[in-house]
Amino acid sequence: MKRSVTALASILLAFSLAGCGLFADREEKYKDWSAEQFYKAAKEELDSGAWEAAVKLYEKLEAKFPFGRYAQQAQLEVAYAFYKQGETAQCVSAVDKFVKLHPNHPNVDYALYLKGLANFKEDLGPLTTLAKQDLADRDPKAARESFETFKDLVTRFPESRYANEARERMIYLVEALARHEIHVARYYITRGAFLAAANRAQDAIVRFPNSPTHREALEVLVEAYDRMGMAELRDDAKKVLARNYPSDPMTQAGRNRASSSWWKFW
Numbered sequence: 001m002k003r004s005v006t007a008l009a010s011i012l013l014a015f016s017l018a019g020c021g022l023f024a025d026r027e028e029k030y031k032d033w034s035a036e037q038f039y040k041a042a043k044e045e046l047d048s049g050a051w052e053a054a055v056k057l058y059e060k061l062e063a064k065f066p067f068g069r070y071a072q073q074a075q076l077e078v079a080y081a082f083y084k085q086g087e088t089a090q091c092v093s094a095v096d097k098f099v100k101l102h103p104n105h106p107n108v109d110y111a112l113y114l115k116g117l118a119n120f121k122e123d124l125g126p127l128t129t130l131a132k133q134d135l136a137d138r139d140p141k142a143a144r145e146s147f148e149t150f151k152d153l154v155t156r157f158p159e160s161r162y163a164n165e166a167r168e169r170m171i172y173l174v175e176a177l178a179r180h181e182i183h184v185a186r187y188y189i190t191r192g193a194f195l196a197a198a199n200r201a202q203d204a205i206v207r208f209p210n211s212p213t214h215r216e217a218l219e220v221l222v223e224a225y226d227r228m229g230m231a232e233l234r235d236d237a238k239k240v241l242a243r244n245y246p247s248d249p250m251t252q253a254g255r256n257r258a259s260s261s262w263w264k265f266w
Helices: 002-031 035-047 051-064 069-085 088-101 108-128 141-156 163-190 194-207 214-227 231-244
Strands: none
Touching (some): 035 051, 069 108, 088 108, 108 141, 141 163, 163 194, 194 214, 214 231
16 A cells, blocks of 8 residues: 555656646746747737637736837737637726727727627627516626727727727617616516616616617506506606507507606607
8 A cells, every 4th residue: 555655656746747847848948039939929829719828928928028019919919818718807907908008009999899899798698688687686787888898999989990890789789788777677567666667767768868668668667657656657658658659558548748847858
């Protein structure tokens, strides 16, 4: 038994020493590399989809050569590698670092686009299946941050090659966020939280003035006010609903002119 333990320890020690030797050999290889050599090797890893290996080489490049165009490009490509790995927080952090260090860099528009994409990718799936979630506990923070980043991009760089796609994604995000508000409002209805439902529906109308979810928002208002016994507010909501969507079933009892207090939202 003692011999077996001794043999196993010897094998482990041998592997450990071999590993240290390989590590030392790699570090020795990098010792005399130029910034260009580091960048070329990292880019090869990036192009082959070896994201982690690419990040490690870019980080070595930046540590050894913190200034110059290779270091700047390395910072940007590290952000891209994190994005491809699905590491949203690290991608956003890398972009923020790049923009802070190089606010006038010609690729700042791309950096913002990448940051917007990172948050967009993170929230794309959940936002399309919100009806299946416990929505009162969900805050689509990533979607809002993605929208704000794309907005920053199109405001600062309206002629950027990434601006048109950013605008298209902003449209999607507005719709997704508006749907989220309505789903949450309907969730509150099912829980008997009628005032919260009404407030959420009103918020959707005010914050997303061009969204097709207005019809649903008004329907929620009608139901919430009706459940609370607020007949005057319910009828006001019905009037706005009738004026905008005359075929809606909820409008049959109220086709009068919409009150000015409600029409201001439109």
